[in-house]
Amino acid sequence: MANTTLSPLHRADGSARYTKNGYSVIAAVNGPIEVQRRDELPEEAAVDVAVRPAAGLGGLPERHLESILQNTLRHVIVVSAHPRTLIQFTLQIVTSPGDDSVTGSLPQASSNLPVLPALLQASILALLSTSIPLFMTLTATLVAVNPNGILLVEPSVQEIKLASSIHVLAFSSHGDLLVVESEGDFTIDKWEEVHKKAKSICHEEAGDESESGSEDVSMSSDDSSKIENVLKEAVERKIAKEQRWKESTG
Amino acid sequence: MPREAEPSINEKAFLLQALHEDIRLDGRALDAYRNLDISFGDDYGVADVRLGKTRVLTRISASITAPRPDRKFDGIFTITTELSPLASPAFESGRQSDLETHLSRILETSLRRSQALSTESLCLVAGRQVWSLRADVHVLDHDGGLIDACCLCTLAALRHYRIPDSSVKGGDLTVYSALERDPVPLALLHHPLCVTLVFFDAGEKWLVDATVMELQCSEGEIVVAANPQGEVCLVQKGGGGEVEALVVLRCVEVAMGKVRELGKAVDGALERDARRRDKGGMSRELRAENER
Amino acid sequence: MATQTLVLPGDTISPNILPIPSNPSHFLKLGPGLRHTPPSTITSVLAGSLCIDPKKNAIWVENNSGRYIPQPHDLILATVHHSSTDWYHCAITPYTTLAQLPHLAFEGATKKTRPQLNAGSLVYARVVSAAKHTDVEITCCNASTGKSEGMGELKGGMVFDVSLGMARRLLLARQREEGGIVVLEGLAEKVAFEVAVGRNGKVWVKSGGVKETLLVGRALQETDREGLGVEEQGRLVKKLLRGL
Numbered sequence: 095m096a097n098t099t100l101s102p103l104h105r106a107d108g109s110a111r112y113t114k115n116g117y118s119v120i121a122a123v124n125g126p127i128e129v130q131r132r133d134e135l136p137e138e139a140a141v142d143v144a145v146r147p148a149a150g151l152g153g154l155p156e157r158h159l160e161s162i163l164q165n166t167l168r169h170v171i172v173v174s175a176h177p178r179t180l181i182q183f184t185l186q187i188v189t190s191p192g193d194d195s196v197t198g199s200l201p202q203a204s205s206n207l208p209v210l211p212a213l214l215q216a217s218i219l220a221l222l223s224t225s226i227p228l229f230m231t232l233t234a235t236l237v238a239v240n241p242n243g244i245l246l247v248e249p250s251v252q253e254i255k256l257a258s259s260i261h262v263l264a265f266s267s268h269g270d271l272l273v274v275e276s277e278g279d280f281t282i283d284k285w286e287e288v289h290k291k292a293k294s295i296c297h298e299e300a301g302d303e304s305e306s307g308s309e310d311v312s313m314s315s316d317d318s319s320k321i322e323n324v325l326k327e328a329v330e331r332k333i334a335k336e337q338r339w340k341e342s343t344g
Numbered sequence: 345m346p347r348e349a350e351p352s353i354n355e356k357a358f359l360l361q362a363l364h365e366d367i368r369l370d371g372r373a374l375d376a377y378r379n380l381d382i383s384f385g386d387d388y389g390v391a392d393v394r395l396g397k398t399r400v401l402t403r404i405s406a407s408i409t410a411p412r413p414d415r416k417f418d419g420i421f422t423i424t425t426e427l428s429p430l431a432s433p434a435f436e437s438g439r440q441s442d443l444e445t446h447l448s449r450i451l452e453t454s455l456r457r458s459q460a461l462s463t464e465s466l467c468l469v470a471g472r473q474v475w476s477l478r479a480d481v482h483v484l485d486h487d488g489g490l491i492d493a494c495c496l497c498t499l500a501a502l503r504h505y506r507i508p509d510s511s512v513k514g515g516d517l518t519v520y521s522a523l524e525r526d527p528v529p530l531a532l533l534h535h536p537l538c539v540t541l542v543f544f545d546a547g548e549k550w551l552v553d554a555t556v557m558e559l560q561c562s563e564g565e566i567v568v569a570a571n572p573q574g575e576v577c578l579v580q581k582g583g584g585g586e587v588e589a590l591v592v593l594r595c596v597e598v599a600m601g602k603v604r605e606l607g608k609a610v611d612g613a614l615e616r617d618a619r620r621r622d623k624g625g626m627s628r629e630l631r632a633e634n635e636r
Numbered sequence: 637m638a639t640q641t642l643v644l645p646g647d648t649i650s651p652n653i654l655p656i657p658s659n660p661s662h663f664l665k666l667g668p669g670l671r672h673t674p675p676s677t678i679t680s681v682l683a684g685s686l687c688i689d690p691k692k693n694a695i696w697v698e699n700n701s702g703r704y705i706p707q708p709h710d711l712i713l714a715t716v717h718h719s720s721t722d723w724y725h726c727a728i729t730p731y732t733t734l735a736q737l738p739h740l741a742f743e744g745a746t747k748k749t750r751p752q753l754n755a756g757s758l759v760y761a762r763v764v765s766a767a768k769h770t771d772v773e774i775t776c777c778n779a780s781t782g783k784s785e786g787m788g789e790l791k792g793g794m795v796f797d798v799s800l801g802m803a804r805r806l807l808l809a810r811q812r813e814e815g816g817i818v819v820l821e822g823l824a825e826k827v828a829f830e831v832a833v834g835r836n837g838k839v840w841v842k843s844g845g846v847k848e849t850l851l852v853g854r855a856l857q858e859t860d861r862e863g864l865g866v867e868e869q870g871r872l873v874k875k876l877l878r879g880l
Contacts, residue, residue, distance in 0.1 A: 103399070109430075124703075124731070144429070149403050150478070186482055188385075267646040330642060333642065333684065335863065338862075339863045352758045353756040354790065354795065361846055369850065371854070434731070
């Protein structure tokens with residue numbers, strides 16, 4: 095079950111902690127702040143992302159994740175609203191389930207895709223706790239295909255190890271595909287299947303919040319199907335806190 | 345480049361005026377720490393310390409490597425501190441600031457060079473295989489008291505950590521997973537902690553656990569590292585302002601009292617955590633007994 | 637009374653809930669957090685509660701978190717960072733580009749009589765312009781009357797940080813009725829003090845002594861942090877005054 099906390103940090107303009115499937119990430123956003131001359135963009139805000147692993151210094155896998163996040167967030171934020179400024183993300187991975195086996199060397203897997211959904215989700219939550227304008231929100235999920243061709247949503251570490259391919263997909267609140275990162279052997283048909291499954295998890299719920307408003311999730315009882323609701327609940331809690339004075343005034 | 349925001353003239357003047365009347369802005373006594381909260385993660389060796397608004401997270405991890413050729417019987421212990429924009433936008437990621445250097449030097453001296461952790465105990469097969477233990481200190485929120493919080497957090501994490509059990513048979517090393525054998529605590533020889541005092545008016549007034557603003561208005565600071573048994577590991581004065589020797593002695597004395605206080609807080613937190621783990625861990629413990 | 641619903645960024649505001657103007661010549665006013673895409677789509681860009689005021693024919697998203705973004709006509713508390721030939725460069729929020737305060741933007745200021753402000757001085761000012769492609773400009777006098785209207789350098793006292801929402805409530809014309817704040821009124825019965833509220837989440841308080849100033853500041857911060865209602869504020873005031 096996903097666990098979210100909005101604004102756990104005092105100093106950052108916006109922050110969030112997101113825990114799900116063994117991964118826990120703290121995200122902080124600062125912005126719009128002053129940008130260094132060399133990074134300045136004349137028509138839009140520069141988006142800077144730093145991913146910091148729980149143990150050890152960041153390496154190539156982290157840089158790869160940073161570039162994916164940067165490219166995604168740049169399209170989510172209304173960057174034209176604050177030109178010549180910087181919107182700075184820092185994402186600290188607090189726990190990742192791969193770390194359990196301390197026996198070997200430091201957990202330096204070849205790729206770090208499984209943590210990507212948590213990073214995306216944490217950054218969007220952190221953004222919601224700021225006053226930075228956004229075009230949309232997003233929801234992300236991880237789907238693995240095991241050698242028998244069965245799709246596994248939010249797989250465990252063991253399942254990821256055995257999987258023939260893993261896919262990270264993120265959808266905007268309008269239902270458009272925002273991020274897709276795949277790894278391993280798979281066919282186009284299989285990918286289509288993964289896409290359909292991921293979309294049903296990330297978006298079907300999102301669709302009803304603006305249009306039909308129905309709450310029945312008969313199609314899948316998986317708790318990951320409520321990703322969109324996680325965002326909503328977090329914002330509701332924030333507003334309730336901000337508006338407490340109104341209630342206690344009556 | 346972003347810079348740390350300086351308090352205005354009014355704020356500085358007010359803070360100093362209040363200090364003359366022995367009042368701190370947050371209503372604390374001059375020698376009082378802020379609310380200290382120590383919690384541990386689900387994994388061993390993860391400590392999360394909150395000191396007022398300051399928050400530090402330390403994670404201990406271990407791997408097996410070859411020892412340094414000149415130190416065949418010693419394991420490796422490294423402490424890394426990196427200040428990231430999580431704590432304040434003035435910290436640039438990837439570039440070491442003065443504060444960061446200062447912080448890592450003090451942690452190095454007080455925890456590593458004071459031999460708090462016996463590096464010999466990290467040796468597995470002499471000259472070939474040793475544990476390389478690393479402490480990653482992540483500063484999540486910065487409102488002063490960084491040195492004290494980081495040192496306390498790292499010590500708490502070290503005391504909480506359990507390293508996998510191992511055995512050597514005929515020069516062959518076997519490392520057991522947590523399921524096979526319960527991991528074992530580290531061999532800590534003593535428990536040093538840091539206390540930072542900042543002073544004003546050439547040492548006439550001093551404060552314990554200063555916030556960022558108090559630090560910005562101060563003339564200098566004295567860091568004292570000691571263990572609850574009363575052995576001093578480090579005394580360092582910084583900031584440029586001059587102080588009399590007697591004041592330094594007085595500071596060390598005050599720090600001693602504080603170290604004992606903080607040490608007790610760590611003891612208490614570890615005890616609470618052990619009790620928490622024991623609740624569900626009863627069955628596991630029994631199983632470990634049966635194996636033997 | 638304005639009605640509220642929760643919106644997330646990217647949500648389209650249904651045209652059915654938009655206020656119906658009493659007169660067709662009245663335009664719909666879009667407040668912060670909303671984006672108009674021609675011809676008639678309105679989407680939200682912030683997470684918060686959507687507020688609709690049919691009387692004023694206005695609609696906006698209330699969001700009180702994050703960094704303060706300067707808007708024209710806002711009163712703010714700024715710190716002078718340095719001075720150049722014609723301007724004082726002032727910090728409104730930390731780590732952002734400095735705002736410009738012309739040397740002559742004070743009541744009755746001429747080249748000879750302008751106030752001399754050192755780095756670190758505190759000024760109470762109003763935002764003149766905050767267009768996205770230019771630096772923010774602030775002023776310490778009303779351009780049409782030339783009067784200071786309470787703005788200018790603030791001497792002594794202390795600055796306390798509050799949330800952006802609290803600052804907005806404190807600046808409402810009818811603090812008690814709309815903002816639900818009685819703490820200042822309550823304290824004023826026993827303690828004499830001055831306050832200046834900056835929309836950037838800063839409140840300047842000056843009183844006779846250190847204790848009194850801190851009392852007022854802490855009362856404001858506690859009201860903000862705990863979200864105290866009118867009655868709770870009354871209790872807080874009583875408690876604090878007893879301690880004095």
